[in-house]
Amino acid sequence: MTTDWVFNLYVFVLATFVGYQVISRVPPLLHTPLMSGTNAISGISLVASLLAAGTNHLLSEILGFVAVTCASINVVGGFLITDRMLRMFQKKPSPVAAKPLPARAGASS
Amino acid sequence: MTAAAVLLSLCYLVAAVLFILCLRGLSGPESARRGLFLGELGMLIAVVGTLLHKDIIRYDWILAGLVLGSTIGVAISAWIPMTKMPERIALSHSFGGLASALVGVAEYLREVDKLTPFKMGALGFETFLGFLTFTGSIMAFGKLSGIVRGAPVTWKGQNVINIGLFFCALVAIGYLVFNRDASHVFFGVAGTGLALGVMAVLPIGGADMPVVISLLNSYAGLAACATGFALSSQILIISGALDGSSGLLLSILMSKAMNRSFTNVLFGAFGQADAGPAPAAAADSRPFNEATVEDAGAVLKASQSVIVIPGYGMAVSQAQHAVRDLAAALEKRGTNVRYAIHPVAGRMPGHMNVLLAEANVPYDKLFDLDAINDDFEHTDAVLVVGANDVVNPAAKNDSSSPIYGMPVFNVEQSRSVLVLKRSMKAGFSGVENELFYQPNTMMVLGDAKKTLLALVNEVKEG
Numbered sequence: 001m002t003t004d005w006v007f008n009l010y011v012f013v014l015a016t017f018v019g020y021q022v023i024s025r026v027p028p029l030l031h032t033p034l035m036s037g038t039n040a041i042s043g044i045s046l047v048a049s050l051l052a053a054g055t056n057h058l059l060s061e062i063l064g065f066v067a068v069t070c071a072s073i074n075v076v077g078g079f080l081i082t083d084r085m086l087r088m089f090q091k092k093p094s095p096v097a098a099k100p101l102p103a104r105a106g107a108s109s
Numbered sequence: 110m111t112a113a114a115v116l117l118s119l120c121y122l123v124a125a126v127l128f129i130l131c132l133r134g135l136s137g138p139e140s141a142r143r144g145l146f147l148g149e150l151g152m153l154i155a156v157v158g159t160l161l162h163k164d165i166i167r168y169d170w171i172l173a174g175l176v177l178g179s180t181i182g183v184a185i186s187a188w189i190p191m192t193k194m195p196e197r198i199a200l201s202h203s204f205g206g207l208a209s210a211l212v213g214v215a216e217y218l219r220e221v222d223k224l225t226p227f228k229m230g231a232l233g234f235e236t237f238l239g240f241l242t243f244t245g246s247i248m249a250f251g252k253l254s255g256i257v258r259g260a261p262v263t264w265k266g267q268n269v270i271n272i273g274l275f276f277c278a279l280v281a282i283g284y285l286v287f288n289r290d291a292s293h294v295f296f297g298v299a300g301t302g303l304a305l306g307v308m309a310v311l312p313i314g315g316a317d318m319p320v321v322i323s324l325l326n327s328y329a330g331l332a333a334c335a336t337g338f339a340l341s342s343q344i345l346i347i348s349g350a351l352d353g354s355s356g357l358l359l360s361i362l363m364s365k366a367m368n369r370s371f372t373n374v375l376f377g378a379f380g381q382a383d384a385g386p387a388p389a390a391a392a393d394s395r396p397f398n399e400a401t402v403e404d405a406g407a408v409l410k411a412s413q414s415v416i417v418i419p420g421y422g423m424a425v426s427q428a429q430h431a432v433r434d435l436a437a438a439l440e441k442r443g444t445n446v447r448y449a450i451h452p453v454a455g456r457m458p459g460h461m462n463v464l465l466a467e468a469n470v471p472y473d474k475l476f477d478l479d480a481i482n483d484d485f486e487h488t489d490a491v492l493v494v495g496a497n498d499v500v501n502p503a504a505k506n507d508s509s510s511p512i513y514g515m516p517v518f519n520v521e522q523s524r525s526v527l528v529l530k531r532s533m534k535a536g537f538s539g540v541e542n543e544l545f546y547q548p549n550t551m552m553v554l555g556d557a558k559k560t561l562l563a564l565v566n567e568v569k570e571g
Contacts, residue, residue, distance in 0.1 A: 004341055005227050005338065005341075008337070008338055008341060008343065008346055011343050011346050011347060012334060012337075012338075012346045012350050015125075015346060015347040015350035015351060016350040016353065016354045018129060018351075019129075019132070019350055019351040019352075019353070019354035019355060020354045020357075020358060022129060022132045022133050022136075022351075023132060023135075023351075023354060023355045023358050024358060025133075025136040026132070026135045026136055027136070027137070028362075028450070028452055028458070028459060028462070028477055029138065029459065029462045029472055029475060030135050030137075030138065030141060030459065030462070031359060031457075031458035031459030031462070032194060032198075032457060032458060032459035032460060032462065032463045033135065033141065033459070033463075034132075034135050034355060034359075034458075034459070035198055035322070035323070035326055035355070035356075035359065035457065035458060035459070036194075036197075036198060036201070037131065037132070037135060037145060037148065038132070038326065038330070038351060038352045038355040038356070039198065039201050039202065039205065039326065039329070039352070040148065040152070041128050041131065041132075041148055041151075041152070041348050041351060041352060042205055042329055042330055042333045042348055042349060042351075042352035043152070043205065043208075044124075044128075044152065044155060044333065044344060044345060044348040044349075045205065045208045045209050045212065045332075045333045045336055045345065045349075046156060046208070047155055047156065047159045047342065047344065047345065048209075048212045048336050048337075048340055048342065048345060049174070049208055049211070049212050050156070050159050050160065050162075050165065050171055051159070051162065051164055051165065051340070052211075052212050052215040052216065052219075053170040053171045053174060054162075054164070054165030054166055054167055054168065054170070054171050055164075055165075055166060055167075055219060056166050056167065057215075057218065057219045059215070059218050060215040060216075060218055060219045061167075061170045062170075063211040063212075063214055063215040063218075064170060064171075064174070064211070064212070064215050065170040065171075065173060065174045066174070066207070066208075066211055067174075067207070067208040067209075067211040067212050067215070068170070068171055068174025068175060068178060068208075069174040069177045069178040069181070070178065070204040070205070070207050070208040070211075071178065071204070071205070071208040072174065072175050072177075072178025072179050072182060073178045073179075073181045073182040073185070073201070073204050074182070074201050074204050074205050074208070075152055075156075075178075075182070076178065076179040076182030076183060076186075077181070077182030077183065077185045077186045077201065078182070078186075078201060079145065079148065079149050079152070080182065080183060080186035080187070081185075081186035081189070081197065082145055083142065083145055084186065085191075085194075085463055085466070086138070086141045086142045086145060087142065088191075088463070088466040088467050088469075089138040089141065089462075089466045089472055090138055090139070090141070090142055
């Protein structure tokens with residue numbers, strides 16, 4: 001079991017390194033989607049919450065239930081809202097300056 | 110390892126690769142959505158794989174949580190306006206922190222008799238960091254949404270107490286490693302995390318929020334990592350590390366953009382020592398050029414090139430669409446309109462970019478500090494919409510100013526400067542802005558959105 005944590009440390013260090021390399025290429029333009037996207041990804045703690053909620057230990061189940069709820073808010077909400085933002089950025093720069101503006105309230109689509 | 114366990118591990122490996130590809134996609138707006146889709150796919154694979162895990166005995170709680178969480182998640186993401194993005198991000202950090210912390214507590218309660226020293230330590234960190242992120246982010250949310258007073262709250266010995274609490278928690282976790290049954294110590298650690306989250310964010314003011322949100326992002330990632338170490342789950346470690354390094358990188362960028370160190374942001378309430386009431390009062394009586402909408406409109410109409418500098422004020426008055434309307438009206442007249450975006454404009458990294466994207470401003474018109482700063486001297490008019498510190502020349506030439514050294518726009522080099530501002534009061538940081546009193550500056554006081562809409566009419570008429 002001692003080698004277990006050494007192995008995990010390897011994974012951690014290498015993942016941090018890869019993360020740093022990949023993320024340093026994200027332009028400031030997309031920093032908010034980056035934050036909201038990594039937030040959705042870290043909602044992977046849903047996996048751990050599932051294991052806590054799916055046991056036969058009452059307190060663990062209740063805590064796990066709350067954790068599952070929180071984590072799935074992050075996963076579902078995080079991916080959806082990141083996509084909503086990225087859709088706005090994806091619009092091709094176009095010379096339609098004179099066109100009337102689309103509806104503004106809650107422009108989700 | 111059974112065949113099923115190997116299969117699950119492989120699922121996680123695929124998910125991890127997809128997550129990295131997802132972040133890689135974010136290196137440009139063209140590839141970003143495709144990248145995000147890969148991330149979603151990775152999440153789906155990981156979750157479905159886990160649901161088939163043999164350790165899961167019952168599904169009722171899981172199903173309830175998934176349905177409830179997804180519903181809330183869909184609702185929030187569908188209805189929240191883009192101007193509220195910093196609040197949403199802060200809230201989601203708090204959910205992430207809470208999830209990690211509760212998993213830690215559940216794991217402790219269930220397995221306390223079987224914990225190895227290493228796993229105990231990891232659980233301690235997970236719970237501590239998780240709760241700290243939870244309350245810290247709730248506080249950040251409160252400050253951003255105005256529920257909690259946004260100004261820094263400080264008292265004597267604050268830093269000593271906070272650092273003391275932090276070391277207490279470390280010592281307690283160390284104690285738990287050797288005495289795993291000491292449940293009161295474990296809950297003490299949890300409580301310390303909760304308290305420290307509140308205490309650490311209290312002294313931090315609104316303008317420092319970009320750094321704080323980034324830091325909380327990285328804490329949430331670290332908490333997920335600690336969960337991964339406790340459960341020996343590589344997918345959690347990898348995802349947590351990705352989240353953590355993104356938060357760390359952003360905090361470094363934000364600190365740099367304010368020319369301040371981490372420690373300075375965390376332990377020095379902004380403008381506290383430097384902004385006494387005396388200089389502000391003295392400055393109030395100085396003359397400045399107050400301009401009407403007609404004056405401002407005339408300047409804009411006479412300009413060949415205009416640079417717009419948005420700040421938090423644009424978000425507050427939801428003026429991004431009005432800004433775009435004005436730009437469109439000017440472009441119709443043949444004026445070249447660009448936007449200069451400071452890294453710490455607004456309340457989170459990239460805040461202004463998102464708002465302008467929402468208003469359909471093409472992203473090739475948005476320029477970073479370095480990309481546009483040499484162009485101001487060739488610019489006819491600069492339009493400052495609710496920005497303050499990022500256009501303060503004191504950052505360049507007044508070594509006694511609290512923001513001295515912060516990279517700012519060379520606004521004063523342009524032919525004329527139009528500043529849209531609510532009133533002449535000093536901004537959040539309490540730092541006086543010389544720019545407002547310069548001869549080529551025109552102050553248009555009032556709500557930015559109303560002023561902009563009036564300007565649009567003005568420009569369209571002539």
